[in-house]
Amino acid sequence: MSLDGKIALITGAIKGIGRAFSEILLKNGAKVSLLDINTSEGNELKTVFDSAYGEGRTCFIRCDVSSETELNDAFQKTIETFGRLDIICNNAGILDEQDWEKMVSVNLNGVIRGTLLGLKHMKKEEGGVIVNVSSLAGLGPLPSAPVYTATKHGVVGFSRALADGSSLLGLGIRINVLCPAFVDTHFFKSEINETLAALQDARNKLFHQFGVLQLRTHCCGVQHVYRPVTTGPDWFSACSNCFNYRLS
Ligand SMILES: NC(=O)C1=CN([C@@H]2O[C@H](COP(=O)(O)OP(=O)(O)OC[C@H]3O[C@@H](n4cnc5c(N)ncnc54)[C@H](O)[C@@H]3O)[C@@H](O)[C@H]2O)C=CC1
Numbered sequence: 001m002s003l004d005g006k007i008a009l010i011t012g013a014i015k016g017i018g019r020a021f022s023e024i025l026l027k028n029g030a031k032v033s034l035l036d037i038n039t040s041e042g043n044e045l046k047t048v049f050d051s052a053y054g055e056g057r058t059c060f061i062r063c064d065v066s067s068e069t070e071l072n073d074a075f076q077k078t079i080e081t082f083g084r085l086d087i088i089c090n091n092a093g094i095l096d097e098q099d100w101e102k103m104v105s106v107n108l109n110g111v112i113r114g115t116l117l118g119l120k121h122m123k124k125e126e127g128g129v130i131v132n133v134s135s136l137a138g139l140g141p142l143p144s145a146p147v148y149t150a151t152k153h154g155v156v157g158f159s160r161a162l163a164d165g166s167s168l169l170g171l172g173i174r175i176n177v178l179c180p181a182f183v184d185t186h187f188f189k190s191e192i193n194e195t196l197a198a199l200q201d202a203r204n205k206l207f208h209q210f211g212v213l214q215l216r217t218h219c220c221g222v223q224h225v226y227r228p229v230t231t232g233p234d235w236f237s238a239c240s241n242c243f244n245y246r247l248s
């Protein structure tokens with residue numbers, strides 16, 4: 001897959017799935033705008049990427065996706081730096097059932113905003129790809145995390161509707177939604193709250209049922225979603241253990 005000359009923007013790019021996706025894009029020739037909330041780790045990662053892939057291939061922008069202003073500015077800065085935008089991955093997400101309103105702002109509002117900004121900034125005639133990261137909890141319940149489940153169902157519904165809209169309107173932008181099962185990242189350190197602790201057994205059953213994928217395995221499996229648009233808009237959901245899982 002050659003992505004030479006393509007410009008990508010990834011939210012939550014410093015760790016876990018976002019970092020792995022950034023590397024896939026860099027290895028395939030794209031330039032990547034890395035958005036995340038942690039400035040010092042972001043600058044460190046840029047230095048690592050500079051020596052691995054060459055200077056000028058990435059920029060780091062401190063950005064909290066729950067802030068409309070910060071996300072707007074980050075899109076603007078990316079275009080000022082690289083001149084265009086072809087690929088967007090709305091990946092940033094948290095699991096915090098206690099501070100659930102913040103979780104809705106990050107997991108759902110952040111994805112909606114990032115997608116709408118993508119539609120605004122991508123050039124119709126040159127196409128574009130938007131990859132929204134949901135979860136298997138976007139397709140069925142994760143009982144220990146009901147609000148998380150709601151946000152991820154929201155991401156699936158939003159992406160499906162918009163993908164159909166993009167297709168009907170001939171926008172030339174493909175919307176993908178990923179629904180990974182468990183992937184071994186920093187996310188696993190998230191605590192469930194006390195009320196839900198009794199549901200840990202249910203979560204453990206799901207661990208047993210779906211397994212816990214290593215990052216490398218998960219990301220190798222989904223890298224085809226970043227292929228440039230060639231045949232017009234399309235959409236699909238790729239589960240970690242069920243690739244090309246198609247909902248419509
Ligand atoms: N790890 C897993 O088992 C699964 C994860 N997912 C989803 O994948 C996405 C990435 O998760 P992981 O890589 O596992 O998590 P992670 O916790 O390892 O990395 C998340 C990254 O997002 C950044 N971030 C957090 N809040 C942010 C905000 N407000 N604005 C910008 N950046 C922010 C963090 O600083 C971090 O770099 C999330 O949306 C998560 O819901 C979906 C299914 C399974």
Ligand SMILES: CCCCCC(=O)CC\C=C/C=C/C=C/[C@@H](O)[C@@H](O)CCCC(=O)O
Nearest residue numbers: 135136137139140141142181182187188206
């Ligand atoms: C503690 C770590 C949290 C990780 C957060 C995630 O997003 C991981 C989600 C992983 C699994 C969720 C599974 C939910 C499964 C069931 O509801 C199942 O019935 C879904 C079936 C979907 C389908 O194929 O129709």
